[in-house]
Amino acid sequence: MATPRAVVLVEGNSDRTALLTLAARTGRDLAADGVEVVAMGGITNTRAFAARYGPRGLDLPLAGLYDAPEEAHLRRGLAAAGLPDALEPGALPALGFFACTADLEDELIRALGAAAVEDVIAAAGETRSLRLLAGMPAQRTWTREAVLRRFLGVRSGRKARYAALLVAALDPAQVPAPLTAVLARV
Known part of the structure; x- marks a missing residue:
């Protein structure tokens, strides 16, 4: 440019x-x-x-x-x-x-809701990874939203990948x- x-x-x-x-x-x-x-x-x-x-x-x-x-x-x-x-x-x-x-991840999770974010993760083929994270002793007492934020940030490149996927899943409103x-x- x-x-x-x-x-x-x-x-x-x-x-x-x-x-x-x-x-x-x-x-x-x-x-x-x-x-x-x-x-x-x-x-x-x-x-x-x-x-x-x-x-x-x-x-x-x-x-x-x-x-x-x-x-x-x-x-x-x-x-x-x-x-x-x-x-x-x-x-x-x-x-x-x-x-x-x-x-950013907090904004997108709140906008979509935890269930919709989990649907996006499932469509991306990472439900098993999310379940493994959620089942770890340290995360068992966390809210769904907290687990989702951790999931999005735990692997290199995942935040950017899901930024695109979650924005694409948003209703304009x-x-x-x-x-x-x-x-x-x-």
Whole structure:
């Protein structure tokens, strides 16, 4: 892609995959729109990526998706990269950054419901793996939702794979607000 007109910063590849899948489902080609979704490899890399693309770098409009427990890292990184307003209470949505309550997987599990997520896992042929995890002593007392979050994050590449599958399973009315908001921003 040539220099994009806007950049969406996300923590990891699963967030990137979810946004690209959702955009495609709504008939939108982000690359054709000049929007680049960049997986930063973790929230602690915000400063470097925001400095590259933001006001001290290419000076492109930024937006992003982040996990609410990581908000302090995001705020500091954006401020250090030339967006000092990020430190102000309530400023992140105005800057185009939207929080997932716990993380992307939590948002998708709550949107679909545990039973529908289990159906997606079954369709992907991983019911046995889910049952094995759920039957382990440490997880036996966990909620279904907690077991599902653990399942999605326990194997390399699984978060991104299921980000696409779970977004594809969403009814348009079920799309989590942070995903809708960040795509509306760009």
